[in-house]
Amino acid sequence: MQYLQNYNPLNNQWASAAVALLPIICFFVCLLVLKLKGHFAGLLTVSVAIVIAIVVYQMPSVLVFTSFLYGFVYGMFPIAWIIIAAIFLYKLNDKSGYFKILRDSIIAITPDQRLQVILIGFCFGAFLEGAIGFGGPVAITAALLVGMGLRPLYAAGLCLIANTAPVAFGAVGIPVIAMAKVVSVPAIEISAVAGKMLPPLSVFVPFFLVFLMNGFKGVKETFPAVLVAGVSFAIVQFYTANYHGPELPDIASAVVSIICTAIFLRFWQPKNIFRFETEDGKEIPAPTQHSLKEIVLAWLPFIILIIAILLWTQDWFKKMVGWGTFSFDFTVLQSIIQVKPVVPVDTPVKSIYELPIIASTGTAIFITALITIPLLKVKSAMAVEAFSETFKEMKWAIVTIGLVVGFAFVCNNSGMSATLATALAKTGNAFAFFSPIVGWLGVFLTGSDTSSNLLFGSLQQLTARQLGIPEVLFLAANTVGGVVGKMISPQSIAIACAAVGLVGKESDLFRFTVKYSIGFVILIGIAVYLAAFVFTGILT
Incomplete structure (x- = not known):
């Protein structure tokens, strides 16, 4: 049995694309119109x-x-495992009482919650994205912000938006590195163009x-x-992406940004301090003064987490x-074969599922x-309670993650994802605008900028050659467009x-x-079109 992917099953590219778009429309309708719960929306969409x-x-x-089974299992491990471990770590800190100390120490840098969101959601989130990726940064920073007093929906939404800028170089540059291997273009060339496009964002x-x-x-x-x-983030991101490659931009930019912002706030604070109200309409109580030892202990689990993540990478x-x-x-x-123009030569899809029990980032967080x-003297009964609560709260989320990742694999292996991309590739010079939208769609479908780059890298390259446009522009556009698709991917x-x-x-x-x-991907599309035909110097 062999299945050659067919990107035009109806013998009309636009009709085929319209059919391939139906699952995405279904997902949008389920969430925006019917307002279904995630697992119901995921089940209907994958069906x-x-x-x-x-x-x-x-x-x-x-x-x-x-x-679907391959995708569902992949959704369980490593993706759901990372989230379970991250929530468990947060709950231990919260139940021990040390999270309140950590919260108070951040308020000591600035009591203004607008700036606290920048420090945690944007800066610390970028560091975590650069180190681990795979949803871990949003899980950790959103939980932290809820602990700081933000309402849950607000915290989650802000963290998803904050997580856009670093996604292209997430997980130590894997999205760019993986694409570079597929298209046989030096990673630093793609990194450099992305490093010119991302700083304004x-x-x-x-x-x-x-x-x-x-x-x-x-x-x-x-x-x-x-x-x-x-x-400070953008300058370091530009420098490292252009002169060092895709591995360092997120981690280096985040560290420099945190340090610069914290030092600046030692000498300047906004005149009007902004505070969110709690659910009961009252302001968050003023922070308590703590000893240096208590503050160090409160931060120590996250310092250990950073060391563990760096070690694991x-x-x-x-x-x-x-x-x-x-x-x-x-x-x-192995009988599913990808064909041109998505790949240069016929290629079987991946059939090996790897279960890195120890090497998984989730295991680093769990350890x-x-x-x-013992560090925070959490009683064993309290630790068991925290782990039990994590599973109880996560059960439907785990099912949802499995369903949406399974959906991604069905779309990718059947050829539906490539159908949408190849249709857009037929728009001629207008594809310069649609190029990042292909990456955006890829991340929406797969939940991963890396997966989107692997899926559509060759298509971007071949289309650029046909149009006489430097291929690194479309390759970079795929990953940059993907970063703003991350905030709406079902995963x-x-x-x-x-x-x-x-x-x-x-x-x-x-x-x-x-x-x-x-809105973001439309602006990025306009920027790529201008880079292709007006401001061509950006590529030099």
Whole structure:
């Protein structure tokens, strides 16, 4: 049995694309119109995708359901495992009482919650994105902001938006590195173009976060500090992406931005301090003074987490713990063949599922949580309670994550995702505008900028060559467009809701972010078109 992907099953590219778009429309309708819970929306969406794959694409049902199973399992591990470990770590800190100390120490830097969101959601979130990716940054920072007094939906939405700027270089540059290998272009060339396109977004996002919280009044009152945070991040991002490659931009930019902003706030604070009200309408109580030892202990689990993450990303460490990785071959998937123009030569889809029990980022976070138990003198009964609560709160989120990742694999393996991209590739020079939208769609469908780059990198490259445009522009556009698709991907929505206790409220969060995501990708499309035909010097 062999299934050659067909990107035009109806013999009309636009009709085929319209059918391939139906599962996405279904998901939008489920969340925006019907306001269904995430797991119901995911189930209906994947059901529509399965029917289309079998009936329209003539994909053998065994391949369809195996693709779904592969995706569902991948959604459980490593993705859901990262979120479970992150929430468990947060709960341990909260139950021990040390999270309140951590909160008070941040308020000591600035009592203004607009700037606290910048420090945690934007700066610390970017560091975590650069180190771990895969939804962990949103889970951790959203939980932190809820602990700081932000309402759950607000915290989740702000963190999803804040997480846009660093996604292109997330997980130590994997999105760009993976694409570079597929298209045989040096990673630093793609990194350099992305590093020229992203800094304006990196400066804009902190101001936009403040605007969402407090309007133009808030932007005016916090302008100097927000400018320091955004510009310091953007400068380091530009330098490292252009001259060092894709591995360092997020981590280096985040560290420099945190340091610069914290130092600046030692000498300047906004005249009007902005505070959110709690659910009962009262302001968050003023912070308590704590000893240096207590503050160090409160931050120690997160310092250990950073050290653990850096350790887990080292090649020598991955080799050392490689014995803890188990592989399972979904052999039947080898019969699914990707064809031109998505790939230069016919290529089977991946059939090996790897289970890196020790090398997983989730395990690094879980081990940090275990170290936290004696460190913060958490009683064993309290630790068991925290872990039990995590699973109880996460059960539907885990199901949702499995369903949406399974949906992604059905779309990708059947050829539906590529159908949409190849249709847009037929728009001629206008594809310069649609190029980042292809990346945006890829991240929406897969939940990963890396997956989007792997899926559409060759298509972007081939289209650029046909149009006589430097291929690195479209390659970079795919990853930059993808960063703003992250805030509406079903996977990200499910993770964010789980992190703040809003399982079942995915439609509310989706409605909060979708308009901004669409607006951002349109602006990026315009920027790429101008770079291709007007300001061509950006590529030199």
